[in-house]
Amino acid sequence: xxxxxxxxxxxxxxxxxxxxxxxxxxxxxxxxxxxxxxxxxxxxxxxxxxxxxxxxxxxxxxxxxxxxxxxxxxxxxxxxxxxxxxxxxxxxxxxxxxx
Numbered sequence: 001x002x003x004x005x006x007x008x009x010x011x012x013x014x015x016x017x018x019x020x021x022x023x024x025x026x027x028x029x030x031x032x033x034x035x036x037x038x039x040x041x042x043x044x045x046x047x048x049x050x051x052x053x054x055x056x057x058x059x060x061x062x063x064x065x066x067x068x069x070x071x072x073x074x075x076x077x078x079x080x081x082x083x084x085x086x087x088x089x090x091x092x093x094x095x096x097x098x099x
Contacts, residue, residue: 034061
């Protein structure tokens with residue numbers, strides 16, 4: 001039977017991108033949530049490997065996004081109507097509450 005442990009450890013960036021879109025984030029905002037630069041995030045989307053330190057940060061950011069998605073039912077109607085900057089500020093406030 002093949003070892004699938006590596007597959008479990010690898011982030012599926014098609015799913016990360018779907019989450020980014022659902023959360024109404026642009027790539028720069030998603031990179032900030034994941035704790036990396038926009039260039040690094042873009043490279044991940046193209047299939048470049050993730051360093052272990054960045055993987056840990058990214059998974060923590062994703063965990064927080066999933067918490068906000070479920071606990072706060074993101075994006076609520078009033079969030080959708082906000083400007084992108086205000087929406088991101090609100091998201092960051094929710095993330096800070098999760099710490």
